[in-house]
Amino acid sequence: MPQPLAAKQTLLAAMVLDGQIIDADLVMGAIDQWLAAAGSDPTTAWHKRQNTWEIEPWLELLPFTTRPDAVFDGLTKVKAFYGRDWTQRWERVLTAVAAVPDAAGIALLTSLARAHKDIADEHAWMQAILNRGTLESVLLYVDLFIERILGTEPHGADAWHVGRQLAKYAQSLPELKPHLRRRYETVGNGLGRTMLEHFFGEAASDEDLLAMVKKYAANSQAYDGQMARAVEAVAVDKVPVAEGSNSYSIYPAPVGSLRKALFDLLNGSPTEATIAKRCLEAIDKLRDEHGIAANDTRHPDVMSERPWPPDVEIS
Structure with a gap:
């Protein structure tokens, strides 16, 4: 098409929004053409490095082409042009990859985090992945946090903040809790464990608390405030007094089996x-x-014939 690059990009973007898969070679060719033109003159290159508004729209098309993983090659080429002194964020590219549906989107997001984590800040990564709202996307974020691929920036998403975010998804994804508990049982000491314990402090089940007891005991770790929060999460039900309210009515939860x-x-x-x-x-x-x-009974296990509290005499 004998049209300027910008005009072609607008047309291709419209095709993508219409649900069509576009030719990866066409998009990569446009990126190569832009890089060649940008690097042909020092003054031109300097102006191009001031911002990303010309080239980023091309990069965000790549996940919707015949070769979605071409986004990695495109990012590598463009980031090399900008260099270390002109480092840019590419959050629109992250948002585009996060919009790729189903398992293909999860696979692309996983590879993007491992190869180009620097394209966005920690909060943008958390939002992009968790906003997919699926079990697979939540577990992807948890695994990347545990592996320390995400959650490493000084002012990024900390373990407490992530744990609270996960608690919101536990309400809409009931199958999430068993997966998180299995990860907790095998995770080593570190921020990944801390993040999961903050989650338990918001939304623990009986099994989660028992897993914490065993983990604490295995590490010769004493009962602490974090476990106290998990106990409260299990033992009481907090029901908002109105939709969206920060005030709660508190009711006792059944804890007989626990x-x-x-x-x-x-x-x-x-x-x-x-x-x-x-x-x-x-x-x-x-x-x-x-x-x-x-x-619920007053004694934890009356058939055991052992006293509770332990210092009570059985007459």
Whole structure:
């Protein structure tokens, strides 16, 4: 088409928005042409490096071509032109890749994070991945955070912030919790573990709390404020007084099976027993404050014929 590059880009963008797959060679050819023209004169190159508005629209077309992974080659070429002294962010390219649907989009996002993490800041990455709203996308972000591919910038998304974000998705993706618990059981000590424990502090299940007890015991780690938050997340239900409200009505949650499991751990290792006892005491305090759920018993396991609290005499 005997038209300027800008005109071709607008047409191709319209075709992509219409759901068509465009020719990767055509887009890569336009990028090569732009780079050749930009580098032909020092003054021209200097002006081109001032911003990215001419070339970035071409890059964001690549995920929707016959070769979506051509976006990696395109980014590599363009970033080399800008160089270290003219480093730019390419958040529009990240947004475009994040819009590629289904498994192909997840695979492309994963490769992009590993090859070109520097194209956007931490918050843009978190938003782009989590906003897909699928189980696969949430787990992708969790895995990239655990691997320290994301979550490394000094002012980026920290473990506490990510944990709170994950809690929101646990409500709409009930299958998420078992996946996160399995990751917690195998993760080493570090920010990945901390992030998952912050998640448990917002939305723990019985199984999550028991996994924390075992992890703490294995690391000879004492009961702390983080576990106390997980205990509260399990033992009480917080219901917003109105949609979108920050005020909650608090009700006791059923914890019969959890208390029995913790009571059984009193016969475990000394460290497990100590942590389990603290959890049981914390649950009892919450029950004193908010009441006892229907069908929950006062004793964790009356059939055991062991006293609770331990210092109570059985007459």
